[in-house]
Amino acid sequence: MASVAIRDVRKSFGAAAVIHGVDVTITDGEFVVLVGPSGCGKSTLLRMIAGLENITSGAISIGGRVVNDLPPKERDVAMVFQNYALYPHMTVAANMAFSMKLRGAPKDETEKRVNRAAEILGLLQLLERYPRQLSGGQRQRVAMGRAIVRDPQVFLFDEPLSNLDAKLRVQMRTEIKELHLKLKTTTVYVTHDQIEAMTMADKIVVMHDGLVEQIGAPLELYDRPRNLFVAGFIGSPAMNFLKGVVRANGKLEFERPDGSRLPLAAAPSGSDGRKAIYGVRPEHFVLAESGADAIIQVVEPTGSEIQVVAKLGAEEITAVFRERHQFKPGDKIRLMTDPRLVHLFDESSGQRLIA
Amino acid sequence: MKLSSLRSVTTEAKLLLIGIPLLIWTLLPIYHLFLFSISPKESAFSGKLWPDHPTLHNFAVVFKQEHYYLQHFWQQLWNSLLIAVATGALTLFIATGAAFAISRLKVMGGRMVMNLALFTYFIPAAFLAVPMYRTMGLYGLLNNQWALILAMVTIATPYSIWVLKQASDQLPVELDEAAVIDGASPMQLFRLVYIPLMAPSLVAIGTYALLLAWNEYLYAFLLLSKDTDVTLPVALGNFLAADDSPWELLMTTGLIYALPPAAIYYVFKRYMVSGLTAGAVKN
Numbered sequence: 001m002a003s004v005a006i007r008d009v010r011k012s013f014g015a016a017a018v019i020h021g022v023d024v025t026i027t028d029g030e031f032v033v034l035v036g037p038s039g040c041g042k043s044t045l046l047r048m049i050a051g052l053e054n055i056t057s058g059a060i061s062i063g064g065r066v067v068n069d070l071p072p073k074e075r076d077v078a079m080v081f082q083n084y085a086l087y088p089h090m091t092v093a094a095n096m097a098f099s100m101k102l103r104g105a106p107k108d109e110t111e112k113r114v115n116r117a118a119e120i121l122g123l124l125q126l127l128e129r130y131p132r133q134l135s136g137g138q139r140q141r142v143a144m145g146r147a148i149v150r151d152p153q154v155f156l157f158d159e160p161l162s163n164l165d166a167k168l169r170v171q172m173r174t175e176i177k178e179l180h181l182k183l184k185t186t187t188v189y190v191t192h193d194q195i196e197a198m199t200m201a202d203k204i205v206v207m208h209d210g211l212v213e214q215i216g217a218p219l220e221l222y223d224r225p226r227n228l229f230v231a232g233f234i235g236s237p238a239m240n241f242l243k244g245v246v247r248a249n250g251k252l253e254f255e256r257p258d259g260s261r262l263p264l265a266a267a268p269s270g271s272d273g274r275k276a277i278y279g280v281r282p283e284h285f286v287l288a289e290s291g292a293d294a295i296i297q298v299v300e301p302t303g304s305e306i307q308v309v310a311k312l313g314a315e316e317i318t319a320v321f322r323e324r325h326q327f328k329p330g331d332k333i334r335l336m337t338d339p340r341l342v343h344l345f346d347e348s349s350g351q352r353l354i355a
Numbered sequence: 356m357k358l359s360s361l362r363s364v365t366t367e368a369k370l371l372l373i374g375i376p377l378l379i380w381t382l383l384p385i386y387h388l389f390l391f392s393i394s395p396k397e398s399a400f401s402g403k404l405w406p407d408h409p410t411l412h413n414f415a416v417v418f419k420q421e422h423y424y425l426q427h428f429w430q431q432l433w434n435s436l437l438i439a440v441a442t443g444a445l446t447l448f449i450a451t452g453a454a455f456a457i458s459r460l461k462v463m464g465g466r467m468v469m470n471l472a473l474f475t476y477f478i479p480a481a482f483l484a485v486p487m488y489r490t491m492g493l494y495g496l497l498n499n500q501w502a503l504i505l506a507m508v509t510i511a512t513p514y515s516i517w518v519l520k521q522a523s524d525q526l527p528v529e530l531d532e533a534a535v536i537d538g539a540s541p542m543q544l545f546r547l548v549y550i551p552l553m554a555p556s557l558v559a560i561g562t563y564a565l566l567l568a569w570n571e572y573l574y575a576f577l578l579l580s581k582d583t584d585v586t587l588p589v590a591l592g593n594f595l596a597a598d599d600s601p602w603e604l605l606m607t608t609g610l611i612y613a614l615p616p617a618a619i620y621y622v623f624k625r626y627m628v629s630g631l632t633a634g635a636v637k638n
Contacts, residue, residue: 052532073538085529089551099537102547150537 002063002076002153002186003028004049009058011044011210018044019210021058026203031180031187035197036207037233042190043158045207049188050079050156063153078147079156083163084139086131086146093118093127096145117148120179137168144179157189161196173199194234198222206230228350231279231343237307239343240280240317246344248272254344258313260292265339266354276353279343282307282320291336299327310335388613391606399603413607422604424594427583435569435586435612438500442507443565446515447557449508454519454553455545459531469520472513480510481573488577502578503586507571511564522556523549558626566616587612 004026011019019041026032034042047053049060051072059066067075078099086095093114094101100110118124121141131139140160147155157176161169177200180187191197197204198218206213206221206229213233214226225231231239244256246264248271253261262278292312300307308319308327312335319335327333344353391399392413394406415421420428457465487506488497496502526549534548550557572588579585587608594605620627 050536052535072536077536079533079536081529081533083527083529085527085533087530087533087548098534098547102538102543146533146537 003061004154004186004188005059005061006045006049007059007061009045009048009060010056011041011048011053012056017210022207022210022212024205024212024215026186026188029184029186031177031189031200031202032205033189033191033197033201033203034205034207035191035194035233036213038192039209040207041210042192042205042207046079046156046158046188046190049075049154050077051075076150076153077156078150078152078154079158080140080143080147080160082159084131084143086139086142088131091128091130092123092134092142092145095131095142096149098146099150113149113151114145117145120148120182121145121175136164137172140164140172141175144176148179148183153186155185155187157187159191160189161191161193169196176200195236198234204234206233208233224352225279225343226352228277228279228345231345231352235281237282237318237320240282241345242278242280242312242315242317243347244276244278246271246274246276254278256313256315260313262292262337262342263339264342264344267344268353271353275347277345277347277350279345280317280337281341282318283322284338284341285317285319285335286338287321287325287333288336289334291334294333294335296327296329296331296333298329385613388606388610391603392610394603396601396603413603414611416604417607417611422601424590424597424601425604425608427590428587428608430583431585431587431590432612434500434584435588436615438503438507438575438586439565439569441504442511442568443561445504445508446511446564447561449512450515450519450560451550451553451557453512453516454523455549457516458520458523459544459549460541469517472516475513484573484577487574491578497578498580498584500579500584503571503575504568506574506578507564507568511567515560515564518560519553519556522553526552555626555629558623559629562619562623562627566619569616 004024006022006024006026009019009022010017022041022045024032034045036042044053048055049062051067051070055068059068061067062075062077087098090098096114096117097110100113114127115124118127121144123138123141123145126134126138126142131142134142140163143160160176161172164172173196176189180200189196189200201218203215204218204221205215208229214221214230216224221230221234225234225239228241232241242254242256242262244254244262246267247253247255247261248267252264252267254264254276255261256278264278267274294310294312294317296308296310297316298309300309304322306321306323306325306327308321310317310319310333317335345351346353390404390406393409393411394401395408395410395412398406398408417425417428420426453468456462457468487509491497491502491506494502496505530548530552531544534544539547570588571586572592575586575589576592579589582590591605591608591612594600
């Protein structure tokens with residue numbers, strides 16, 4: 001159990017710089033998720049914490065100790081890999097006991113730890129099986145068991161659920177979260193799936209092209225994204241972005257290219273005439289007589305809600321309704337936004353404009 | 356008959372037309388060996404497909420060392436075995452270490468070693484026989500069985516390194532990483548993870564090197580001279596020195612000598628193809 005501090009870490013592979021200065025603080029016992037699209041550097045950052053990649057510059061500390069030059073063995077971390085990385089020639093029990101065997105730990109101590117981990121993960125019946133005889137979910141549990149037996153300071157997960165089918169993924173998500181609540185070990189979890197990030201994290205680090213876009217609690221990122229990238233990445237279906245100009249003379253409104261106006265509650269002073277992006281989450285559209293005209297293109301009912309793709313003027317938006325409306329493609333509806341729930345971003349920099 | 360089954364019958368007929376003659380062609384020398392070994396001396400060359408009076412007398416002569424040329428049969432068989440096993444073991448030892456170092460530890464100069472290894476096969480082993488003789492002479496190893504062992508290891512190792520390196524590349528890197536995070540030193544990684552996973556390839560290569568030495572004639576002939584030091588193929592070669600070579604004994608000994616390789620191949624047949632082709636195609 002320990003804190004992890006990442007201070008101005010940079011990474012280059014030869015001449016190619018992939019991480020351009022990342023600062024993240026992880027407190028003891030926290031579950032932190034590094035999330036971002038493919039190639040953003042999250043796996044590389046995780047591997048640098050583990051010691052599988054060198055740190056070009058900057059410092060990573062675990063438990064207050066700078067670990068830049070320490071081999072993985074001495075960092076007291078355990079890693080769960082995307083494709084499990086179980087030793088195929090060893091039984092489940094031997095896989096989980098491997099780290100203790102390498103250390104020359106006494107047999108009864110090893111057995112105790114392996115049984116405890118197997119019990120937590122429901123693997124007691126499978127201890128004598130070989131990895132090839134297990135399903136994907138079982139293999140992933142064995143990989144987690146291997147990490148638990150280590151009893152490390154930090155758990156590192158590298159997209160562990162990517163190879164599982166959708167239903168199993170949802171189940172394992174909960175299991176991992178429960179595991180964390182039980183063991184309370186500091187965890188760094190890498191994924192490209194923002195739903196995993198939202199449901200599991202105490203704190204999310206959104207990464208993009210080797211930089212940190214925003215760090216915060218899940219709902220904080222959801223309600224107050226700092227820039228266009230975070231706003232579009234977090235939340236599914238994604239936030240709608242409408243182009244236009246802020247009008248602040250008299251009534252505060254957002255004017256779209258076709259002349260129609262959408263309500264705004266706040267804007268930085270001197271914004272009149274400023275080019276901006278109006279962000280609306282799909283669930284924040286309401287049907288209202290005073291709203292703007294929209295024509296429905298596609299209706300996607302998921303059972304718990306109805307997703308509608310509609311043309312709001314010239315731009316296409318996605319709206320989500322919990323009530324069962326009888327929509328058909330081609331229907332004309334009127335959509336209204338709540339000015340307190342909308343987001344405003346500068347068009348050129350992408351930065352958030354409303355505090 | 357349906358068109359598709361007619362076509363498949365025709366295809367099969369064509370393949371059999373090629374396959375059966377090929378099989379007969381391949382088996383004919385072996386049958387010849389067998390035929391001679393069960394024929395008595397007088398009727399060996401009669402040209403019959405099966406001897407009138409098949410006998411096991413030849414085998415008895417060989418096993419009891421009752422002929423002049425077979426005086427040291429058991430000693431020579433033992434020499435063959437010793438040299439073959441030593442070659443296999445030494446080649447495995449060197450090639451496994453080299454493959455691990457080049458593939459997993461990614462040592463500097465790894466690629467150069469691989470290329471040099473291939474390079475050694477540009478020159479046929481037969482051309483190198485005389486230089487090898489001279490080299491062994493310089494080291495004072497002539498007439499010492501180590502000369503043959505080292506020569507065979509030299510010939511077998513480059514190919515072995517290549518095959519083992521290719522097979523190593525097939526092992527997922529994540530296994531190494533998992534082991535390193537679990538706390539394995541390179542030696543522990545080698546012993547506990549690498550070797551068990553490479554087992555099929557190791558069996559295949561070990562067998563390859565062993566049989567290479569078992570079947571070697573030229574180098575054995577050149578580098579060893581004492582009758583009690585030579586391997587069985589060389590002794591068999593001496594059979595042909597006289598005018599009235601006992602062909603039936605020659606064939607009998609040859610048949611006996613061919614049995615261990617056949618047995619080894621049969622026991623390890625599971626590994627032979629998988630071990631040698633591991634890494635040939637990316638999966």
